Amino acid sequence: MDKYSQALLNSASRLDATAGACGEITKLATAVVEEKNKVATIALLQKISEMIDGDQKEIKLVAQTVNSTLLQFYGYSTIKDICKPAAEEPEDKRSLQELLEELNALVGLKQVKEKVHDLIVYQQVQKMRREKNLHSAKNTLHLAFTGNPGTGKTTVARIVGRIYKKIGLLSKGHFVEVSRTDLIAGYQGQTALKVKKVIEQAKGGVLFIDEAYSITENENSDSYGRECLTELTKALEDYREDLVVIVAGYTEPMRNFFESNPGLKSRFNTFIEFPDYNADELDQILCSICRKNDYVLESDASAVICEYLKKCVEEKGENFANGRLARNLYDDLVMNQARRVIKITQPTKEDLCTIVKDDFQPENQKVE
Known part of the structure; x- marks a missing residue:
């Protein structure tokens, strides 16, 4: 057990004894340490607040200590979670047919599913042609999904990654989802490092960038957006053999996004529109x-x-x-x-x- 967890439990036990709380404070603190239980955290904070507002000086002092150790515990655990390497997704053992059935079982999206099926068949045939030393198109695997939120873009992106892994186009088929804040830093030069780190995590699988147009829509951080796009465009080409980048967002902003970045648009061969559900x-x-x-x-x-x-x-x-x-x-x-x-x-x-x-x-x- 780390020192922050131990300090919280020790101070909670001391408050129990000082206030005569019959172990209630310790019980709540244990739930916080072992499970990061939100209900227990709120209940513990309420107890602490009541005791700090009370008249007994000794209880108030110990309650303030519990409050400090609780904050230190959550601060430490939050930083620990941020720094912890992302756990790899367990390998999907399902067959290609089972993955296609998952895609087909999605409600609606008839044209989307048809286009994804065509894409899969095309890539399978191109792979077979390469294996027979026949000419094959050098089209990239990168995709653009457009449409309103809640239309299944993320779900389809996950399935595409698993299918591409199953047919041998990707080495892992895992899924990494990011937004603007995961790619752009607050200082010049740091954005490129953030993008490189994300690309490294996604290699072998799918990098899904939601609301991709937000990278450049903020004029106050335009230089950071350009830095991000420069690094991203380079990665689209450098890792095209074992990385699928799927950008997604509202239809009109995505159209403007690509029109303003012809170099980026040329890296995407397939654009799929996701309609609203009826x-x-x-x-x-x-x-x-x-x-x-x-x-x-x-x-x-x-x-x-x-x-x-x-x-x-x-x-x-x-x-x-x-x-x-x-x-x-x-x-x-x-x-x-x-x-x-x-x-x-x-x-x-x-x-x-x-x-x-x-x-x-x-x-x-x-x-x-």
Whole structure:
């Protein structure tokens, strides 16, 4: 056990004894040290606050010590997590057919799936041609995914990486997701180092850059953005044999991003547009999440939810949440069902599984 964990437990034990808390403080501190339990952390902070605000000077002093050791513990553990090397994803043992079935099982995205299938077939044939010493196109593997959030871009990117590994185009097939803050530093020269580190982590797999246009959209850090793009463009060429870079974001900003960077655009051969989900597809996503978690929508509940989803699609704005709308709706349904079921004396298995019409409370939903 590190010294920060030990200091927190020792001070918590001392506060228990001083305040006569019957081990409650130590119990909370143990949950913090062993699990970084958020509920226990909040409860411990509340106890500390109450004692610091109290009248007994000795208890206040010890409570302040616990507060300091708690802050030191979280500061140390946070820095430790930041510096810890990223754990490699376990190798995916599934066959190519199983991975393709996962892709095909995604709700909607018909044209996206067709384009990905074509891409996979093309790359397989090019690989076979190279093995037979036949001419093969030198197209890069890098991709651009455009569309609104919640349309499955990240999910498809993960599957593409695993499929490319299975057909021998990538050595690892792992997935590294980054955004602007992971690539751009606050000082000249440091950005290139950050990009190189990210590229090193992603080699052999997929580097997924979400909202890629944000790299250059901030005029105040334009020089850092250019530095990032210079290093990134170089990596796209240098590691094209064992790295897939997938850039993603809203359609119009991504179009502007590529138009302003012709050198970058030339490194991408495939552009795939992800459409918004319609109401039926959102309903399928919701039902799929329910099935995976052993919940069933009662017919009356299903009917009103279908109407609600149709309304959401008809009234959608620029920030329409797509699949996230279905996932947020699921979370609310489950919470409302839990509030209802807890009042039932000895609920049956059916009670615990069923979501009824009253569990749907549209006034609490955000239509975006």
